[in-house]
Each structure stands twice: as C-alpha cells, then as structure tokens.
Amino acid sequence: MRATPLAPSEWKKRLDSVDVFDVQSDKEDSSVPKKKFMLLDVRNGYEWDIGHFQGAHRPNVDCFRGTSFGFSAEEVVASDPLAGIDKENTDILMYCTGGIRCDVYSTILRQRGFQNLYTLSGGVSNYLNHEGPSKWLGNLFVFDSRLSLPPSTYKSREITEERHNLLYENSTFAKCYICSSRLVEFRHRNCANLDCNKLFLSCGICVEELRGCCCSDCTCAPRLRPVLPGNQRYQKWHLYRDDELQMQS
Incomplete structure (x- = not known):
C-alpha cells in the first residue's frame, strides 16, 4: 500500500x-x-x-x-x-x-x-x-x-x-561546487568535459579559472567543449569537434 x-x-x-x-x-x-x-x-x-x-x-x-x-x-x-x-x-x-x-x-x-x-x-x-x-x-x-x-x-x-x-x-544549498561561495543565480551548468558532463553549480570566477569544468582533472580531458557564456546549453559533440577540425585544417 x-x-x-x-x-x-x-x-x-x-x-x-x-x-x-x-x-x-x-x-x-x-x-x-x-x-x-x-x-x-x-x-x-x-x-x-x-x-x-x-x-x-x-x-x-x-x-x-x-x-x-x-x-x-x-x-x-x-x-x-x-x-x-x-x-x-x-x-x-x-x-x-x-x-x-x-x-x-x-x-x-x-x-x-x-x-x-x-x-x-x-x-x-x-x-x-x-x-x-x-x-x-x-x-x-x-x-x-x-x-x-x-x-x-x-x-x-x-x-x-x-x-x-x-x-x-540558509547554508544547505546554492553554493559554488568548487569554492563553496554563495551564489546569486540558482542555475546549474554541465561540465565542459564531455565524458564527465556533471551538472554543478559554479560561481563566475571558478567557471573562468577552470574553463567551465567541475574540477582541475577535467580541464585536461581529451574532449573539452568551449566555455558557454550565461545560461546557454551545450549542443551535440560533433558540432564542436567539426569546428576544431576546420580550425586545424
């Protein structure tokens, strides 16, 4: 029941x-x-x-x-x-x-x-x-x-x-996942490392320093997406991969 x-x-x-x-x-x-x-x-x-x-x-x-x-x-x-x-x-x-x-x-x-x-x-x-x-x-x-x-x-x-x-x-929520500072905007972002893709909260300083990643380890990952400004969401990986290949050619 x-x-x-x-x-x-x-x-x-x-x-x-x-x-x-x-x-x-x-x-x-x-x-x-x-x-x-x-x-x-x-x-x-x-x-x-x-x-x-x-x-x-x-x-x-x-x-x-x-x-x-x-x-x-x-x-x-x-x-x-x-x-x-x-x-x-x-x-x-x-x-x-x-x-x-x-x-x-x-x-x-x-x-x-x-x-x-x-x-x-x-x-x-x-x-x-x-x-x-x-x-x-x-x-x-x-x-x-x-x-x-x-x-x-x-x-x-x-x-x-x-x-x-x-x-x-209230200290139980709305803190930066990385530095624990209090956030003004209650909105998650995905880690720039495609193979992590963790949903996390981050302050602007940590987003910039870690290039949109959730931790320093992810900044060295092979499949990194660009840092997205504001409230944008990531698109399919092949779009970023194709852009990178075009830049290298």
Missing part, C-alpha cells in the same frame, strides 16, 4: 500547524506532547542544491537511487535521516518534483515497517501553482533547458524581507 496523498492546501496546513523538527534531536522537550514529523526530500542532490522545503531532510548522496536510507533496521547510518526513528509514531511527509518518485518510494518504506506515510500530491510544481512559495526556499529544478525556475513562475508573490533573509542565512 502506498502513502496517503495530500493536496497542496493540506500539505501547507501540515507545515503551518507544526514546526517540522529533527526527530533525532536531543533538544526535543519530552514533557510536551507533540506528533513527530519527518519532512523527506525524495530527489537528487543537484535538485536539492537550488531549492527545497524549509526543515526538509535528504541523505548526503548525489543521486537518490544511490541511497539506502530507511533500509537498515540494525545499522544507524549518519547520513540516513530515517535511522533510529519511531516507525509507528512518526509521520513521514515525502515530496519530489512531480509526485512520482515519492509515490514509488513510499511502497519501499511501507515494506520496511513505516506506518504513517504521506506524499505531496502532484509534487512541488503543483504545490507552487496552488500555494506559492510558502515554506519553500530557493528555486525548483526542472528537467528541460530552463533547469531552474523561481517560485514566481508558478504563482506570483512578493518576496518579503523575512523570506529574503531565510534564503541568505
């Missing part, structure tokens, strides 16, 4: 009615009865990097398929946000971009003994369409040439000073 889907309005009500907190925290006041919640991001690392719900958790892995959090009943893994929590008395609220991944993953968690599973119906994109950026920090990663969309794309709403401060103070 899969998780219970929550409409965007119900999801927002859940987040507004409780302070989503770390159920593993030692700071929890046991004298105050409170329903335990875990807000779980079921997306890839590069999606999380540019935006997520305030108070959400995800494991420290690049690709969601590479994680096993919630799988182990015996080992407590440091990067596993579900390790050691009460499976019967903790509400697990899961979300992804469109709602499919968390729906599939909920069946796995159900098999692992987690009882109270909920998903965001239609995913983050549906939530932003209906509720705007409430409790959401940053942009939303999308799987097309745009790569990153601000919440205002879905539902226009003025960014308050309080919300701006939350974005600035």
